Amino acid sequence: MTVLQLSIFIENKSGTLLKVLKLLKEAQIQIIASTIADTLDYGIYRIICSNPTEAYKILKESGISVALSDVFAIRLNDQPGRAADAIELFSNEGISIAYMYSFLLGNHGILVFRTDNAERAKEVIILNKLDFVADKNLAEMK
Amino acid sequence: MDVNSEFLHPDKETLSREEIKALQLERLKATVKHCMNSEFYKKRFEEAGITPDDIKTLDDIRKIPFTTKQDLRDTYPFGMRSVPLEKCVRLHSSSGTTGNPTVILHTQKDLDEWANAVARCLWMVGLRPDDVFQNSSGYGMFTGGLGFQYGAERLGMLTVPAAAGNTLRQIKFITDFGTTAIHAVPSYVTRIKEVMDELGIDPKKDTKLKLLAIGAEPHSEEQRKKIEKMLGVKAYNSFGMSEMCGPGVGFECKEQNGLHFWEDYYIVEIVDPETLEPVPDGEIGELVLTTINREAMPLLRYRTRDLTRVLGYDCPCGRKHIRIDRMKGRSDDMMVLRGVNIFPIQIEKILMQFKELSTDYLITLTTDNDNDNMTVEVELDQLFTDDYTRLQSLTKEITRRLKDEILLTPRVKLVPKGTLPKSEGKAVRVKDLRTVYQ
Numbered sequence: 001m002t003v004l005q006l007s008i009f010i011e012n013k014s015g016t017l018l019k020v021l022k023l024l025k026e027a028q029i030q031i032i033a034s035t036i037a038d039t040l041d042y043g044i045y046r047i048i049c050s051n052p053t054e055a056y057k058i059l060k061e062s063g064i065s066v067a068l069s070d071v072f073a074i075r076l077n078d079q080p081g082r083a084a085d086a087i088e089l090f091s092n093e094g095i096s097i098a099y100m101y102s103f104l105l106g107n108h109g110i111l112v113f114r115t116d117n118a119e120r121a122k123e124v125i126i127l128n129k130l131d132f133v134a135d136k137n138l139a140e141m142k
Numbered sequence: 143m144d145v146n147s148e149f150l151h152p153d154k155e156t157l158s159r160e161e162i163k164a165l166q167l168e169r170l171k172a173t174v175k176h177c178m179n180s181e182f183y184k185k186r187f188e189e190a191g192i193t194p195d196d197i198k199t200l201d202d203i204r205k206i207p208f209t210t211k212q213d214l215r216d217t218y219p220f221g222m223r224s225v226p227l228e229k230c231v232r233l234h235s236s237s238g239t240t241g242n243p244t245v246i247l248h249t250q251k252d253l254d255e256w257a258n259a260v261a262r263c264l265w266m267v268g269l270r271p272d273d274v275f276q277n278s279s280g281y282g283m284f285t286g287g288l289g290f291q292y293g294a295e296r297l298g299m300l301t302v303p304a305a306a307g308n309t310l311r312q313i314k315f316i317t318d319f320g321t322t323a324i325h326a327v328p329s330y331v332t333r334i335k336e337v338m339d340e341l342g343i344d345p346k347k348d349t350k351l352k353l354l355a356i357g358a359e360p361h362s363e364e365q366r367k368k369i370e371k372m373l374g375v376k377a378y379n380s381f382g383m384s385e386m387c388g389p390g391v392g393f394e395c396k397e398q399n400g401l402h403f404w405e406d407y408y409i410v411e412i413v414d415p416e417t418l419e420p421v422p423d424g425e426i427g428e429l430v431l432t433t434i435n436r437e438a439m440p441l442l443r444y445r446t447r448d449l450t451r452v453l454g455y456d457c458p459c460g461r462k463h464i465r466i467d468r469m470k471g472r473s474d475d476m477m478v479l480r481g482v483n484i485f486p487i488q489i490e491k492i493l494m495q496f497k498e499l500s501t502d503y504l505i506t507l508t509t510d511n512d513n514d515n516m517t518v519e520v521e522l523d524q525l526f527t528d529d530y531t532r533l534q535s536l537t538k539e540i541t542r543r544l545k546d547e548i549l550l551t552p553r554v555k556l557v558p559k560g561t562l563p564k565s566e567g568k569a570v571r572v573k574d575l576r577t578v579y580q
Contacts, residue, residue, distance in 0.1 A: 007528030009558050016558075037530070041555045044528055065558040067525040098529060114528075 001125060001132045002070035003112070004052035008045040009065035012038060020045065023062055029055045032138065033103035033112060046101070048073075048112060048138070069114075072121060073133040076109045083111060089128050095121055105138075143271075143298070148460065150265035150297070151258070154406045159455055159462050162405050167200050169434035170409060174206070177440055180224040182217050203409060203432065208418065208443045214244040214385065223247050223439050230438050234384050235283050236483070246384055247438040253292065255435055259390035259404055260293020264323075266395050266402070266459070267353060267378045271298030274319055274350075278326040278334075279358070280306045280481070285388025286358055290325045293390060299323075306330065309337045316349050325355040325380070325389075327481035328365055332512045335372050346374035355380045357389065358481040360469055362577050365512055379468055385444055386431055392466055400453035400465030407435045410464050411443070412452055415473035423452040428473045429466070447474045475572060477507060479514045484548045486571050489518060492543050498536055499523055502562040505552075509576045516552040518544065521559045 010016050017036075024031065033048040049055055052068060059066040076082040087097065100113035110133060115121040125132055149155040157165065174194045177183035187193060190207050197203065213222070220227060225247075232248040248256070269275065275294040281287030281303060294301040304315055306326075312334055315321060324331070331354060338345055345351055351373055356366070357380030370377050381401050382389035391408060392401035403410050412427040413420055421427035429446045449472060453465040477484045486505060493503050500521035508515050520540065527533065533556060541554045563571075 005528070007525060009522060009525045009556075011557050011561065039530065039534070042533075042557070044525075044530065044533075046528065063560045065522055065525040067528055069528055 001072065001122060001134060003048055003073045003133060003135050003138060005069055005071045005112070006047040006049065006052055006055055006059070007067045007069060008047070008059065010036070010043045010045050012041055012043065017045065020059065020064060023058055023064070024049070024055060027054065027058050029058075032105070033101065033110070035101040046099075048103070050138075052135070070118075071112050071114050072125070073110050073112045073138075074125065075105075075131040075133055076111060078107050078109065082109070086111060086130065089124050089130075090115060090121060093120060093124055095124065143265075145270050148266075150262045154404075155262065155266075155461050155463070157406070157462060162462060163200060165406055166409055166434060169406070170200065170203060170432065171197055173432070173434045173436070173440045174442070176224050176437070177442060180222055180439075182213065182222045183224070183442065200409070203411070203443065204420075206442050208430065208445050209441050210445050211244060211385075211447070215242040218242040219245045220247065222441075225249060225438050234285050234288075234388065236384060244385065246387070248387070249438045251437050252387070255407070256289065256387045256390055257292040257296040259387070259407055260289055261296040262404070263380065263390055263393035264293060264297050264299075264355070266393060266461075267355075267376070268396065269294075269297060269299060269323055269353065273299045273322045273353075274302065275299040276302040276304050276312070276315055276319070276321040276324045278304050278306060278312055278324055278330060285382065285384045286325070286481075289382065289388035289390060290355070309334055310341075313338055313341065313343065316351065317343070320350045322350050323353040323355065324351065325357075327359040328356045328361040328369060328377075329359060329480045329513050331356060331369050331373070331377075335369075345372075351375050354378070355389075355393075357381060359478055359514070360471075360576070363468075364577065365509075368512065381466070381469070383446060383448075385441060385446070386433060387436075391431070395457060395459040395461065397457060397459055399457070400467055402457070402461055402463040403466050405463045408432060409434055410452075410466065412450065415447075415449070421451075423454070426451045426470055429469075447472050447476060449473055471574075477505075477516075477572065477574070479507065479516060479550060482549050484516075484550070488547050489544060489552075490571075492547050493518075493520055493540070495543070496520075496536070496540060497523070498526055499540075500559050503571065504562050504573065505571060506573045507576050514576060516550065517555055518552045519555045519557050519562060521562055522556050523559055 008020055030050040031047055036043045036045045056068045096116045098114045102109055102111050174197050186207055192205050196205055229249050230247040231250050234246045236244045277290045279286035291303055302315055304312055352375055354375050354377040356377050366377050378394040380389055381392035392403040394401050409432040411430040413430055415428040426449055429448045429450050431444050432442050433440045449470045451467045453467050455462055475486050493499055500523040502521050504519040506517045537554050545551045
C-alpha cells in the first residue's frame with residue numbers, strides 16, 4: 001500500500017544536490033520520481049527510486065542527512081478529474097494531505113502523498129478499493 | 143561650577159603629566175594599603191611575596207599580580223571587598239550566565255565619585271545644566287542606566303530615565319521634553335531614527351537634539367559619522383564597564399580623537415595578552431585598569447579583555463589625561479552585540495539540550511544596515527522527519543530558547559551534519575564579520 005521514499009536534507013549551496021545525484025549514479029540507482037522545495041536555508045529532496053534501502057545505505061555512509069519513510073502511492077486512470085475524485089475521499093474523512101507529487105508510469109498517473117493520519121488513510125484506500133502501488137509493483141512496472 | 147569653563151573639575155582635568163603621575167602614585171599607594179583590608183588581596187600579596195611598602199614608584203605596579211573576572215567569580219559575592227559590608231550602599235552585578243555572576247560593591251563615596259566622573263565626561267562635550275538628558279539605556283543591574291542618571295543629575299541637567307525600548311514613547315519624550323542629549327547604544331539610535339522617519343519627524347527640525355553619548359557596543363568611525371549625519375548631532379564615544387563602576391571611565395572630548403581615561407581615577411596599562419608584558423604606546427594590547435579612587439572594592443590591575451592602544455597624552459582640548467583608541471576587539475571570546483555581553487558557552491549550553499542537533503555549531507556576527515546581527519548555524523544530527531513544518535518548529539524553538547538566554551533574537555539556520563568545523567581541537571566557533579573590527 002505504501003512505497004519507500006528517501007528524504008534528503010539539502011543545504012542551499014551550490015553543489016550539494018549534485019553530490020547526492022552522483023552518489024546515486026555511481027550505485028546505478030534509478031530515480032523514478034522526485035521533488036524538491038526550497039526554504040530560505042535548505043530543501044528536502046524527496047525521491048522514489050529503484051532499491052531505496054540500498055540508496056539509503058549508500059547516502060548515509062557518505063554522510064548525507066537522509067531519512068527513509070513510507071508514503072502512499074495510488075494509481076489513477078488516465079482521465080481528467082481522477083486526482084480530484086481520489087483526494088475528495090480523504091477530504092471527506094477529515095484527512096489532510098501534508099504533501100503530494102505525481103509521476104507517470106506507463107499509461108498511469110501515480111499520486112504520491114503523505115497524510116496527517118496514516119491509519120485512517122489506509123482505511124480509506126481499502127474501503128474505496130483504490131488502486132494502490134507497493135514497492136514490489138514499482139519494480140515490476142519498470 | 144562655571145558654565146563658561148570647558149572644565150567641570152579644572153583642578154584635576156588640567157593637571158600636567160608630572161602632576162598626574164604624582165597624584166597617581168599617591169593614590170596607588172593608598173589604594174594598595176587599603177586593599178590589605180580585603181581577604182582576597184591580602185592573600186594575593188602574601189602569595190606574591192610583596193607588601194604595600196614595595197610600591198614605591200608607578201612602575202612598581204607591575205609587581206602586583208593581575209586581577210581577572212574569574213577572581214571576581216571565585217570571591218562571589220562579597221569576598222573582594224575592602225570595607226565592611228555595612229559601609230556599602232549599592233551593588234551592581236553582571237548577568238552571570240557563565241558561572242557565578244560578578245558583584246561590584248559601592249560605598250556612598252564611591253557613588254559620589256562615580257557621578258562626578260560621569261558629570262565630568264558630559265560637561266567635557268558641552269552639556270550644561272540647561273540641557274535635557276534622556277537616558278535610553280537599560281536600568282537595573284546594567285550600570286549604563288543609574289551611572290548616567292546620577293552623573294547627568296550631578297551636572298544639573300533635567301534627566302529623563304527613559305530606559306531602553308518603547309521607541310514611540312522615546313520619541314514622544316524627545317519632542318515633548320525638548321531633549322537635547324541622549325545616551326544609548328548606537329544600534330538603538332539607528333532604530334529611533336527609523337521610527338522617526340515612519341512618523342514623519344525630522345530630528346533636525348522637529349527636535350532640539352544636539353548630542354549623543356554612545357557606547358556599550360563596538361561601533362566603527364563610519365557608523366558614528368552616519369549617526370551624526372542622520373540626526374544632525376555630535377556623537378561621542380563612551381567607555382565603561384561594571385567592574386570599573388560603569389560609565390565614566392573614558393569619554394571622547396570634542397576633538398573626537400580617542401577617549402580620555404580619567405587618570406585621577408584609574409591607572410591605565412596596555413599589555414600583551416599572551417606575555418602580559420607592557421606594549422609600547424601605539425601598539426594594540428589588552429587594557430588593564432587599576433582603580434585608585436575607590437573605597438568599597440578597589441581592583442588592582444584588572445584585565446578588561448578589551449583590546450586597544452594608547453593614542454597619546456596631548457590634546458588640543460587642554461587635557462593631558464591619556465587618550466585611548468576605541469576598542470578594537472576582545473582577547474577572550476566574549477561578544478558584545480547591541481550592548482549585550484554574550485559568551486559562546488551560553489549558546490552552546492542551549493544547543494546541547496536539543497537531541498536533534500549535533501555538537502557542532504557556528505556563530506557569525508555581521509553588520510547589516512548598521513545593525514549587528516547574529517546567525518547561529520546548527521547541524522541537524524539526523525533527518526528525523528521529512529516534514530518542513532517540523533523542521534521549522536525546531537528552528538523556532540531553538541531561536542526562542544536562545545533568546546531567553548542571550549536576550550537577543552539570533553537567526554538560526556539548520557545545516558546538514560558534517561558541514562561545520564568539528565568540535566575537536568580549536569574549532570572556530572565564532573566568526574565576527576562586523577565592519578567595526580575591520
